[in-house]
Amino acid sequence: FGQALRYYGEIDSTQDTLRTWANDVHDSAPHGAVVVAERQRAGRGRRGRSWLTAEGSLVFSLLLRGPLPLAALPTLPLAAGVALRRAAGGGGLKWPNDLLDNQGRKVAGILLEAELRGEEARQAVLGIGINVSEAPEGAGNVHSFRPGVTRAELLGELLAALEYWLNAPADEVLDAWRAVSVTLGRPVQFTPAGGGPRTGTAVDIDAQGSLLVALPGGVRQVVSAGDVELVG
Numbered sequence: 001f002g003q004a005l006r007y008y009g010e011i012d013s014t015q016d017t018l019r020t021w022a023n024d025v026h027d028s029a030p031h032g033a034v035v036v037a038e039r040q041r042a043g044r045g046r047r048g049r050s051w052l053t054a055e056g057s058l059v060f061s062l063l064l065r066g067p068l069p070l071a072a073l074p075t076l077p078l079a080a081g082v083a084l085r086r087a088a089g090g091g092g093l094k095w096p097n098d099l100l101d102n103q104g105r106k107v108a109g110i111l112l113e114a115e116l117r118g119e120e121a122r123q124a125v126l127g128i129g130i131n132v133s134e135a136p137e138g139a140g141n142v143h144s145f146r147p148g149v150t151r152a153e154l155l156g157e158l159l160a161a162l163e164y165w166l167n168a169p170a171d172e173v174l175d176a177w178r179a180v181s182v183t184l185g186r187p188v189q190f191t192p193a194g195g196g197p198r199t200g201t202a203v204d205i206d207a208q209g210s211l212l213v214a215l216p217g218g219v220r221q222v223v224s225a226g227d228v229e230l231v232g
């Protein structure tokens with residue numbers, strides 16, 4: 001990964017710039033191509049949120065050329081989270097793949113945008129934003145567990161880790177994810193579609209990477225999309 005790499009000062013979003021490159025008929029980005037930016041004017045987060053590029057942060061997108069079977073997609077975000085945690089050298093993963101520091105502050109986030117065509121994804125663009133040396137108010141940074149690591153070092157190590165984990169067998173990914181999770185065993189709150197917020201205990205992830213939450217009364221709820229909040 002990263003053999004083909006384009007570096008920009010300021011662009012709207014590395015996700016869009018990489019997709020445009022991937023779809024360029026004359027000079028199409030290969031599998032593993034990377035777009036890195038110093039700043040983004042319109043960085044995107046999960047669930048329609050925006051992503052602010054803090055000073056001293058690393059923001060990039062990675063192209064995964066398909067076709068990828070749809071069944072492989074749910075574990076990709078977890079695999080990316082495991083790679084992120086390994087490269088960052090500390091912290092823990094909040095389901096599905098937010099990296100939190102030891103105080104529970106968010107250090108990095110991952111956004112996977114797949115282009116679906118029938119029963120497969122034609123390609124997917126994986127975007128990662130990491131606070132390296134500084135962080136916006138209330139957030140954490142990688143320097144709290146790896147003082148002095150540079151953005152270039154982190155990018156190189158993370159691309160190598162992604163290359164391994166995105167190709168690893170699902171079982172290995174799920175076990176590695178469980179080992180660095182800060183969600184399992186904890187009380188969590190989530191909001192099912194069309195319902196009010198519910199609280200239970202996160203007990204495990206299933207083979208699809210969904211979170212299993214034990215509700216009072218012994219019912220187990222499968223949470224496959226959206227946000228969970230760690231409570232208590």
Ligand code: BTN
Binds near residue numbers: 012013015040127130
């Ligand atoms: C999240 O936690 O909500 C995911 C944040 C993902 C941010 C990264 S920064 C690089 C790439 N370009 C974007 O516009 N978003 C992702």
